[in-house]
Amino acid sequence: MVEICTTNTSLRLRYAVEQFFAPVQVHWCNRFEDLIRPDRAVFYQFPSEKGIQICTSSRNWTEHDFRYTEQPQDWKLNLLSSSFDIDVFEVVFYLLARVDEHAFAESDEHGRIQSKEFIQHQWGGLNCAYIDHLRSIWLKRLGIQDTFKSTQELTIDIDSAYAFLHKGMKRTLGGLAKDLLKGDVRNLLERVQTLLHLKEDRFDTYSYILTQANTHGWPCRFFFLLTDFGGQNIGLPYQSKGLKRLIASLEKEATVGIHPGYHEWNSAKNRTSIEIQRLAEIIDSPVLHSRQHFLRMQMPDTYRSLESLDIQKDYTMGMADEVGYRAGTSRTFRWYDYQQDRVSSLEIVPFWGMDSAIKRHKGWSIEEAKKEILQAKKAIDGIGDWRMVWHNETVCDEREWKGWRNVFEEQFK
Numbered sequence: 001m002v003e004i005c006t007t008n009t010s011l012r013l014r015y016a017v018e019q020f021f022a023p024v025q026v027h028w029c030n031r032f033e034d035l036i037r038p039d040r041a042v043f044y045q046f047p048s049e050k051g052i053q054i055c056t057s058s059r060n061w062t063e064h065d066f067r068y069t070e071q072p073q074d075w076k077l078n079l080l081s082s083s084f085d086i087d088v089f090e091v092v093f094y095l096l097a098r099v100d101e102h103a104f105a106e107s108d109e110h111g112r113i114q115s116k117e118f119i120q121h122q123w124g125g126l127n128c129a130y131i132d133h134l135r136s137i138w139l140k141r142l143g144i145q146d147t148f149k150s151t152q153e154l155t156i157d158i159d160s161a162y163a164f165l166h167k168g169m170k171r172t173l174g175g176l177a178k179d180l181l182k183g184d185v186r187n188l189l190e191r192v193q194t195l196l197h198l199k200e201d202r203f204d205t206y207s208y209i210l211t212q213a214n215t216h217g218w219p220c221r222f223f224f225l226l227t228d229f230g231g232q233n234i235g236l237p238y239q240s241k242g243l244k245r246l247i248a249s250l251e252k253e254a255t256v257g258i259h260p261g262y263h264e265w266n267s268a269k270n271r272t273s274i275e276i277q278r279l280a281e282i283i284d285s286p287v288l289h290s291r292q293h294f295l296r297m298q299m300p301d302t303y304r305s306l307e308s309l310d311i312q313k314d315y316t317m318g319m320a321d322e323v324g325y326r327a328g329t330s331r332t333f334r335w336y337d338y339q340q341d342r343v344s345s346l347e348i349v350p351f352w353g354m355d356s357a358i359k360r361h362k363g364w365s366i367e368e369a370k371k372e373i374l375q376a377k378k379a380i381d382g383i384g385d386w387r388m389v390w391h392n393e394t395v396c397d398e399r400e401w402k403g404w405r406n407v408f409e410e411q412f413k
């Protein structure tokens with residue numbers, strides 16, 4: 001247990017402190033006499049000769065009406081080594097409440113905020129779970145035993161469940177015609193062989209993924225795209241019997257969540273609600289987990305929508321153009337609605353890196369990607385969780401993803 005002595009009753013402060021130390025419990029006191037171990041207690045805006053005094057910010061950030069209009073420039077580049085000279089709870093609040101995402105609007109062609117906008121970019125980069133390291137440093141300083149248990153799991157997005165199968169007559173014939181017109185003999189042959197069941201569908205990598213998860217004792221999650229076909233939503237028809245069979249069979253061995261489609265922002269909530277309903281009918285139980293297609297989300301609307309649709313955990317917290325920790329942590333945390341000043345019921349589950357970000361945006365070779373994964377995993381060993389985003393397509397070990405199963409398997413080491 002961590003004891004905090006303060007007369008500050010700010011919800012922001014409570015949120016930051018409790019998320020920071022969780023699962024270690026926090027005992028709040030506003031009088032010195034009520035402390036059980038004053039010599040070990042943390043004093044915040046409360047003068048004391050004993051215990052540990054937390055440096056407090058001049059911004060008075062814990063006032064409800066305080067709004068950041070720019071990124072605080074006094075957090076030093078060497079944040080970890082100067083961790084006792086900063087208002088550590090302010091840093092935690094700033095990162096977890098995703099203040100950057102409210103303050104800055106620079107986004108890419110898909111409406112996603114770019115990683116260079118985040119404050120960590122001005123420190124040592126995003127590839128560091130600053131909060132997890134700070135937490136570890138602070139617990140050691142306080143002499144408190146950590147009760148945190150790391151989670152390692154596989155999370156897989158299913159944009160296109162099969163390359164050729166179960167697409168319906170119209171799209172199957174359309175695909176054949178396209179191969180013929182383009183003179184794409186390789187694709188045509190593969191399509192015909194797959195349709196005749198002479199070859200396995202290239203995207204049918206589910207038994208491989210489950211075998212890997214089972215061999216290493218990792219839980220596994222699949223997020224299914226069940227939106228209407230069109231634009232960036234290139235999934236199978238949600239009515240497809242083959243797709244429904246696949247989802248129902250995976251649900252027996254893994255956790256299944258929704259992968260809300262790529263929509264206009266103003267219709268996103270309604271469309272997501274329909275997609276959740278489709279999945280709930282297939283699995284015959286409520287849908288509790290979600291990750292946005294293209295990691296496309298808008299703060300705070302997307303999270304508010306998910307919360308109102310009874311999603312318990314969202315797995316979108318990562319970057320499409322970079323690896324590392326967008327919210328400064330690898331650990332699950334509660335989402336704080338910064339504009340409404342309230343702690344939401346939605347839990348945010350971060351990931352370190354996505355297959356396409358590694359290969360296309362970082363441009364890493366297979367060997368480079370393996371090295372980076374090992375290093376990143378080692379960096380949070382014992383202090384954080386490990387998750388990546390993979391797709392059923394990218395572990396097929398064929399065509400542009402030839403050899404990438406080696407990278408996928410590197411994370412188990």
Ligand SMILES: [Zn+2]
Nearest residue numbers: 157159293294
């Ligand atoms: Zn997707």
